[in-house]
Amino acid sequence: MRVAIRFLAGLVVLAAFMLTPMRAHAQVNPLWDHYKVYQAISPIPPPSFPVILGDQFTPAFNHQVLQLDWFMNPVEKQIPGGPTFGINDPITHYAWWRISPQPFNGLVTATNQFGDQTFNVGDAVYLLNPALKNQQGPPPQRNHYKCYLCTGQPVNRPVILTDQFDTWNATVTVPRYFCNPANKQDPTGNYPIFDPNQHYVCYEYNPPDPQQFTATFTDQFVVNAPLGLGPSPYLCVPTYKTGVTPTTRNTWGRVKTLYR
Secondary structure, eight states: OHHHHHHHHHHHHHHHHHHSOOOTTOOOOTTSOEEEEEEBOSOOOOOSSEEEEEOSSOSOEEEEEEEEEEEEEEEEEEOTTSOEEOOSOSSOEEEEEEEEEEOOOEEEEEEETTEEEEEEEEEEEEEEEEEEESOOSSOOOOOEEEEEEEEOOOOOEEEEEEOSSOEEEEEEEEEEEEEEEEEEEETTEEEOOSOTTOEEEEEEEEEEEOOOEEEEEEOSSOSSEEEEEOOEEEEEEEEEEEEEEEOOTTSHHHHHHHOO
């Protein structure tokens, strides 16, 4: 009887180990920058062609590019009484283009400077193009990102955010977007993934920064386009993804969503 009990206990431990995301190599590269996200308030015509995006959720999916909604600036993040995360690459910015949505539903585990977290990830809604701001030349050769709607537990961490525009004190609250590195194909070229580990989670913060600014930007769709930048409500935090479970009716992920 004791042997049987020990055998069953061993199976339970083994099953738990197999269902737990592997974290042995989970790390957030200190050279991955943080970004402050501003509303794009200037009308920018979208490209007339579709794009094909492939990421770690879907090998390839056709999207229509709809409009420019946001623009993100590298930012220094300071935690009061704690560490400061500086800007390592002041050149690379990102233009957020809304895309025709791709359905998705899954649980994603990840880690960043706010700790280990679990996110309910929904549809893909944005393409993030590497961009220049107020600068001549071709856009940077960095990751493109495909961003998905997400929800999760609030982190409620006070931060001081300093970028090329201003300094802002706020509290980071709930996650809104989970961004995967993506391969992009369109008539302007084929843009591979440079770092498959570098992800971003974009959190809402309060109060939002109400300041407005002007700039020009260049990405693979536009060159030196004038851009009005409006209020900023989001902070994008570099993140390492540790596991994904699609929440279909017949998967363990579905069971976890029922008992969270």
